[in-house]
Amino acid sequence: MSFSFGFTNDDLSGDELDQSSTPSQPPQARALDTLVTPKENLPQRHTLAQLCSTLLNVRITFDNYTTPGGNLIYRRELFDVKHQIMSEDEGSTQLGEMLLDEQSDLQRNVYEGGFKSWECAYDAVDKLASGQVEMSSVLEYGCGTALPSCFILLRKFTSGDKNSLRITLSDFNYDVLRLVTLPNLIINWASTLPVEKLHALTTSEENPVFNNDEVLLTQQLIQEFTSALNEFNIELDFISGAWGNQFNELVTSQTSVDFMISSETIYSPDILPVVAESIVEILSRTNGTAKCMVAAKNIYFGVGGSVIEFVNYFDKVSESKFIMEVEEINDSQLKRSLVMIEKK
Ligand SMILES: C[S@@+](CC[C@H](N)C(=O)[O-])C[C@H]1O[C@@H](n2cnc3c(N)ncnc32)[C@H](O)[C@@H]1O
Known part of the structure; x- marks a missing residue:
């Protein structure tokens, strides 16, 4: 997996730094399996x-x-x-x-x-x-x-x-x-x-x-x-x-x-794991090449999701079966990213 963000630590408040520097724990059970619709x-x-x-x-x-x-x-x-x-x-x-x-x-x-x-x-x-x-x-x-x-x-x-x-x-x-x-x-x-x-x-x-x-x-x-x-x-x-x-x-x-x-779609910390696991699941069912583009704001202030959280979670659940690249878009105050995912 390779990815890079263009922002510096100065762009982040203390809370976000804590979040990004503390790796999420490996998921105990798949979010998809605990979800009740x-x-x-x-x-x-x-x-x-x-x-x-x-x-x-x-x-x-x-x-x-x-x-x-x-x-x-x-x-x-x-x-x-x-x-x-x-x-x-x-x-x-x-x-x-x-x-x-x-x-x-x-x-x-x-x-x-x-x-x-x-x-x-x-x-x-x-x-x-x-x-x-x-x-x-x-x-x-x-x-x-x-x-x-x-x-x-x-x-x-x-x-x-x-x-x-x-x-x-x-x-x-x-x-x-x-x-x-x-x-x-x-x-x-x-x-x-x-x-x-x-x-x-x-x-x-x-x-x-x-x-x-x-x-x-x-x-x-x-x-x-x-x-x-x-x-x-x-x-x-x-x-x-x-x-x-x-x-x-x-x-x-x-x-x-x-x-x-x-x-x-990754704005909520509750649903972000479902998005990541579903990408893995849906693309894994395809024979041959399969790609995904996730477009998101780097941080969803007030709601909780973030690109860092998504990338960390996806990395854990994808079991190294995917290549992931993050392209940051820096054309305004609102920092956004495109996460490009490809099945190996
Ligand atoms: C913030 S909107 C973004 C819409 C559009 N993709 C865009 O960028 O303009 C979030 C989208 O995710 C879908 N969504 C969010 N949570 C969902 C869930 N739990 N199940 C199904 N769809 C969901 C919504 O219906 C909506 O289309």
């Missing part, structure tokens, strides 16, 4: 057709964002997600109420932050843009707005690459998958269409409005999206629910993951 949070697979059916004739407002590395990516606006929640009957669910009241970015076992795009998602996009990674089955573990997967899709459509690709998108919340993950994938694909075609697919006599920052998800547009996925040999798979042994079984029952992406 409540029935209502068990992982479930959803098809593209199921999710699309909840979006039919919804007008999506989006914006484009430029990553620190200068890459353009499209994303549904958060106010527009709130608008859809309010206009649906289920707007009165606990999750809907939390989002509308802006109570918190996270609420353990209810909402884990998937509606927002977190800073490190942009770093993951930049890393993907900086080179080609061989991949045929991607898992975005804790995808939320799924900007890295959107970028992979965007690049596939613009490059004309028709090698088969499966992308599994997972989020704790089903509503995140249907209200931001899938809309973002559709918007990024739609951005590759000639404007006349997009106009024809999204307007009609009854609905003539065609704005630069909106797209109406008509039946024709959804059909065209599905045909484009088929033409480019892309399969989208969606899993909602909590991580754990059941989740790992469900993902690998249908595919061998050769590239895993996980952005901003």
